[in-house]
Amino acid sequence: MVKKLIPIILIAGTAFLVMKYVKAPESKKRFIKHLVVQIPYLPGRYYA
Amino acid sequence: MSDYDAIIIGAGLGGLACGAILARSGVKTLILEQSGNTGGCCSSIQHDGFTFDIGPSVVEFKWVWDILFEKLGRKTADYIDFIEIDPIYSFITSDGKRFSYPADLTKTRKTIETLSPDDVKGWDKFVRIGSGMSEIFFKSSMFTPMMTLRDMMIFGIKNPLLSLKLKYVFINFESALKGFFKSEAVRASMGMHAYYLGLPPALCPGYAVFLCYTDHEGVHYPKGGMGSIPKGIEKAYREEDGEIRFGERVIKIITDKNRAAGIRTASGKEITSRVVISNINAKTCYLDLIGRDYLPRWAVKAMESYEYSFANPNLMLGLKDQIGLDAHHTVCHSTIEDMNSAWFDYCLKGKIPSRGFLLLSCPTIEDHSLAPENHHCLNIVTVAPYRLSGGKDWDSIREEYIESRIDIVEKEFHLNLRENIVAAKLNTPKDFERMLLQPEGAIFGIQFDNASSMIFRPRIRSGAIKNLYLVGSSTHLGGGTPTTTASGILAADMILREVF
Numbered sequence: 259m260v261k262k263l264i265p266i267i268l269i270a271g272t273a274f275l276v277m278k279y280v281k282a283p284e285s286k287k288r289f290i291k292h293l294v295v296q297i298p299y300l301p302g303r304y305y306a
Numbered sequence: 307m308s309d310y311d312a313i314i315i316g317a318g319l320g321g322l323a324c325g326a327i328l329a330r331s332g333v334k335t336l337i338l339e340q341s342g343n344t345g346g347c348c349s350s351i352q353h354d355g356f357t358f359d360i361g362p363s364v365v366e367f368k369w370v371w372d373i374l375f376e377k378l379g380r381k382t383a384d385y386i387d388f389i390e391i392d393p394i395y396s397f398i399t400s401d402g403k404r405f406s407y408p409a410d411l412t413k414t415r416k417t418i419e420t421l422s423p424d425d426v427k428g429w430d431k432f433v434r435i436g437s438g439m440s441e442i443f444f445k446s447s448m449f450t451p452m453m454t455l456r457d458m459m460i461f462g463i464k465n466p467l468l469s470l471k472l473k474y475v476f477i478n479f480e481s482a483l484k485g486f487f488k489s490e491a492v493r494a495s496m497g498m499h500a501y502y503l504g505l506p507p508a509l510c511p512g513y514a515v516f517l518c519y520t521d522h523e524g525v526h527y528p529k530g531g532m533g534s535i536p537k538g539i540e541k542a543y544r545e546e547d548g549e550i551r552f553g554e555r556v557i558k559i560i561t562d563k564n565r566a567a568g569i570r571t572a573s574g575k576e577i578t579s580r581v582v583i584s585n586i587n588a589k590t591c592y593l594d595l596i597g598r599d600y601l602p603r604w605a606v607k608a609m610e611s612y613e614y615s616f617a618n619p620n621l622m623l624g625l626k627d628q629i630g631l632d633a634h635h636t637v638c639h640s641t642i643e644d645m646n647s648a649w650f651d652y653c654l655k656g657k658i659p660s661r662g663f664l665l666l667s668c669p670t671i672e673d674h675s676l677a678p679e680n681h682h683c684l685n686i687v688t689v690a691p692y693r694l695s696g697g698k699d700w701d702s703i704r705e706e707y708i709e710s711r712i713d714i715v716e717k718e719f720h721l722n723l724r725e726n727i728v729a730a731k732l733n734t735p736k737d738f739e740r741m742l743l744q745p746e747g748a749i750f751g752i753q754f755d756n757a758s759s760m761i762f763r764p765r766i767r768s769g770a771i772k773n774l775y776l777v778g779s780s781t782h783l784g785g786g787t788p789t790t791t792a793s794g795i796l797a798a799d800m801i802l803r804e805v806f
Contacts, residue, residue: 284508285478285480285481285507285508285646286477286478286481288478288508288509288646288650289477289478289481289508289509292509292755292757293755293756293757296611296755296757296758297757299607299608299611299757300757300762301604302604302605302607302608302611303608303611303612303757303758303762303763303764304761304762305604305605305608305769305770306592306604306605306608306609306764306765306768306769306770
């Protein structure tokens with residue numbers, strides 16, 4: 259039962275975050291976008 | 307047997323602070339500086355009888371130098387003569403109005419009340435939270451290495467208030483300001499502090515907003531120019547038998563089995579040492595001085611991913627008369643929208659912004675020794691891109707740029723500038739790069755957003771190369787005179803604990 263709920267919770271959570279992003283003012287969008295595009299580099303940066 | 311115990315590449319504030327502590331502890335230390343002066347970005351130059359600061363123009367957190375000189379068994383006042391700045395900022399609007407923020411919090415409250423009576427409550431709240439945040443973010447974190455998640459967790463446990471104010475890490479500077487102040491004029495007056503982290507208000511982390519509070523804990527200027535700070539530390543370093551060689555550019559950090567073992571200079575000298583401390587930009591240190599072939603692939607990718615903050619062209623003017631400024635720092639008032647636009651619509655597109663950030667720094671208001679009698683120094687600092695669009699380059703637009711900045715100050719802010727100018731010198735981003743070897747002329751080094759600060763900024767103790775340590779603006783805690791000095795103190799403490 260719990261295993262079945264996890265994907266639903268993840269999808270709902272992602273949808274919620276996307277909705278929040280879409281409705282956010284331009285300034286916040288820029289702030290989030292600037293950080294999100296750097297996520298792939300964080301593991302390397304952490305160890306450097 | 308190595309030639310030296312420690313070699314420091316670059317005599318910036320971090321390198322000097324680190325070197326002085328190491329030398330004091332009996333570590334045989336050599337500093338190699340490519341230019342003819344100490345200080346790096348925090349230097350002063352002589353031009354036509356005037357002393358101009360090339361980079362920062364005041365300091366916050368004076369206590370950092372007190373900690374440094376205490377570690378050296380000395381008193382700051384014997385080496386650097388700090389003068390308190392008051393008012394902290396004066397503002398001039400395009401319709402000719404003036405207002406200022408004095409160091410005294412109650413007096414600044416009155417200024418806020420005049421600007422926007424509705425924001426007095428917000429100011430009180432700002433001061434209340436600001437004093438707590440000042441302790442956490444700017445005092446505690448200054449001397450915490452912040453290299454691993456463990457460091458972060460310990461920091462969080464030691465500073466429980468942090469968890470209550472964590473939201474300021476996850477919102478931007480602009481939103482943080484909106485949480486306190488309703489008036490656009492008040493928010494705009496504090497917006498320029500985002501530029502202290504080398505970012506526009508939309509991209510700067512929210513906690514930086516409290517720099518507007520820490521200003522009120524004291525802003526100082528060293529008598530004789532900003533270059534007096536590195537000179538003071540250099541003096542202490544030499545007294546401890548530390549060695550400095552000027553005009554020695556390091557082109558290679560020699561590694562042996564993933565361990566720093568020495569350096570090679572442009573003149574071909576190889577000098578070995580037990581530890582190497584880099585006081586140059588982290589990207590240059592890793593990618594050029596060590597070299598991609600000697601680094602793990604992940605480290606190369608990580609270094610390549612860092613972006614530089616914007617550049618600050620600095621127009622230095624010698625004036626035969628005062629032009630009506632009443633504070634060391636006068637900010638030509640702008641809007642938050644213009645500050646963001648200067649980055650997104652201009653700098654990122656290779657265009658020079660005409661609005662958004664214009665700081666007039668007049669250090670001769672406090673220190674008359676910087677100019678001939680009855681004369682004044684004025685720095686006009688703005689933001690600009692390193693790469694210009696339309697096939698232009700900084701060397702070809704030098705005169706055009708000088709004229710355009712003078713025009714803005716005269717026409718938009720009604721100051722009688724042109725007829726008072728007796729000396730002029732412009733440092734463009736290209737000049738900064740040539741003089742200081744600071745890539746792209748980015749005086750703040752690599753950007754300081756959440757993804758490239760704290761545990762995501764290049765570590766003070768390198769994670770990729772053993773016995774290599776980093777100090778200065780591209781490691782923890784980023785660009786700024788107190789922070790780069792603190793990085794040197796942190797590195798020295800770490801080296802003494804781990805190596806010697």
